[in-house]
Amino acid sequence: MSQSNGGKCPVMHGANTTMGSGVMDWWPKALELDILHQHDTKTNPLGSDFNYREELKKLDVAALKADLHALMTDSQAWWPADWGTYIGMMARVTWHAAGSYRNTDGRGGNNTGNQRFAPLNSWPDNVNTDKGRRLLWPIKKKYGNKISWADLIALAGTIAYDQAGLKTYGFAFGREDIWHPEKDTFWGNEKQWLAPSDGRYGDVSKPDTLENPLAAVQMGLIYVNPEGVNGKPDPAATAGQVRETFARMGMDDEETAALTAGGHTIGKAHGNGSAADLSPEPEAADPEYQGLGWFKTKGRGIGRDTMVSGIEGAWTATPTQWDMSYFELLFGYEWELHKSPAGAWQWQPVNIDPEHMPVDVEDPSIKCMPIMTDADMAMKVDPVYNAICQKFIADPDYFADTFARAWFKLTHRDMGPKSRWFGPDVPKEDLLWQDPVPAGNSNYDVAAVKAKIAASGLSIAELVSTAWDSARTFRQSDMRGGANGARIRLAPQKDWPGNEPQRLQKVLAVLEPIAQQSGASLADVIVLGGNYGVEQAAKAAGVAVTVPFSPGRGDASLEQTDVDSFGVLEPLHDAYRNWLKKDYVVSPEELMLDRTQLMGLTAPQMTVLVGGMRVLGTNHGGSKHGVFTDREGVLSNDFFVTLTDMNYQWVPKGDGLYDIVDRQSGQTRYTATRVDLVFGSNAILRAYAEVYAQDDSKEKLVKDFVAAWTQVMNADRFDLR
Incomplete structure (x- = not known):
């Protein structure tokens, strides 16, 4: 295939991460409302009448599982399976979809199938997950709308572990697909892939100073750099980043150790070649690549010559089986630093016994050197992780159960309560991280x-x-x-x-x-x-x-x-009650949009709720900022009437506060915050504000307020949907 653009490395150097330009790029400080409209129903090809839960009822789960089991060993010539099985690849596809979840704002994860779209489909850490999804396509094609991409991606890794010999904990269907990129999810300010992580930290030596809401340590990574902090091997330092990053994924130390060990019990890393020889990532590739990326432009580029992370090798001699060999190698040998064929740092055992060497993915007569990443070495060097691993070593069944539960949590953490889950394999046990709520009584007056x-x-x-x-x-x-x-x-x-x-x-x-x-x-x-x-x-x-x-x-x-x-x-701000805990780098109005999107509200709903809450006198602490009315407690349109009244002028007082001054008398009539005035200064929000300020909109304001209010009150009532 021809390629007009120069090769772009998935690991070693950067590419611009800008997702396009628009008319508002002329005014970079203007408030962009796109985050509130990023999942417009017009983008959904299934139509407004489509009900995924009803489609799931038609799904033959047993047949689907059988097809996935068969897929694992159905090696395709265009992308052959390592050792004849896709177990490692499918586990990675699932892991890298689920592993983008962060509990700080709940974004990321595999609940929406967002791995199909930019930027995730082109992150350096997601190299060749595009191949995994294409291998899954015949199954998606067969079952159609009875299985979402999000569910299929999540299930593929669970079936992989099942086939490897792990007793998995369960699985729930119910994830619904999105249909375009989540452009306004904040993944970091960097403009280059894998830019040094220092900019994400107040102090890179203090992992807990990682900027909120981020969890990954560098732009384009799912979690930590496998070579070490900023690519410099130091297992003790890496352990700190692993602990903080996995905590922001909702995992404790034991779950983190189990996921690290269990994740590397199967499969291998690929770094046999030069990253400079790779074609661009999917979003940058020419049409003939058909949405695939990272093909090697020199050599075979498949099998033993595959290039992915830059690290090369398997962690165990039995990378297609669930067993304890990861611990046997990690704790049974001393390890020393080496460079992979691609030039990446990795750890290699000293005086390895040939029986502990994995065989080549294509030729079983060839023995290969096992490897560990800096994150693996952290499990040995960090005293807390080491103690947990020793506990696993002493009780393999406990390790298997801990991993199975942690894997289940990883792949289901962002699905919400059990009432949203579907299928024959939903565990009966109620788990604390599911935020269980007992059934309520509806039989009262x-x-x-x-x-x-x-x-x-x-x-x-x-x-x-x-x-x-x-x-x-x-x-x-x-x-x-x-x-x-x-x-x-x-x-x-x-x-x-x-x-x-x-x-x-x-x-x-x-x-x-x-x-x-x-x-x-x-x-x-x-x-x-x-x-x-x-x-x-x-x-x-x-x-x-x-x-x-x-x-x-x-x-x-x-x-x-x-x-x-x-x-x-915990809310650190609430524009609806005109409250800000402290000053932040992000403006109050941007914080308002973020919270509004998380609550599932539109820009018009946000507008009517803010204006209505102001006149109801619900400001935090009884503040009068934005209470543009002499009839506090009346659900009127006075907020909007005052905001659009040119008899007033708006005078800055500093610290984000303003006086609303009568132009004739010069007297201050009201006070306001930036959040109040943005509904008059932003062109789109002003258009909404003017609707509610009209003389014929008093009843409309009440009805729209009630509708938006009810949506917020019932947002977590999944039993009503």
């Missing part, structure tokens, strides 16, 4: 509960703020958070500054007895209280409305709550 709330003496602002704080933690990235479970009453949420603990405890002290007396869950009563507050505010505006309510939420216990894991859900 909702009207009577609402009457007790009405008589409670709690204000509209108190009721609405508490319900909002309970629900706003939901993030569609990994389906965590939300009002269901009423975890706002438990540690750590009850003590979060953003939840105003003093006000929260006052409200809960009133609502908890109502829940106990009525048989309703506190989660339901909190939401119903917010709904009642909205209804009363709408009534005061002259619009009679009933906010939709579906009972049935449950109350989680502290024992069902992973307190440490929930720490990543």
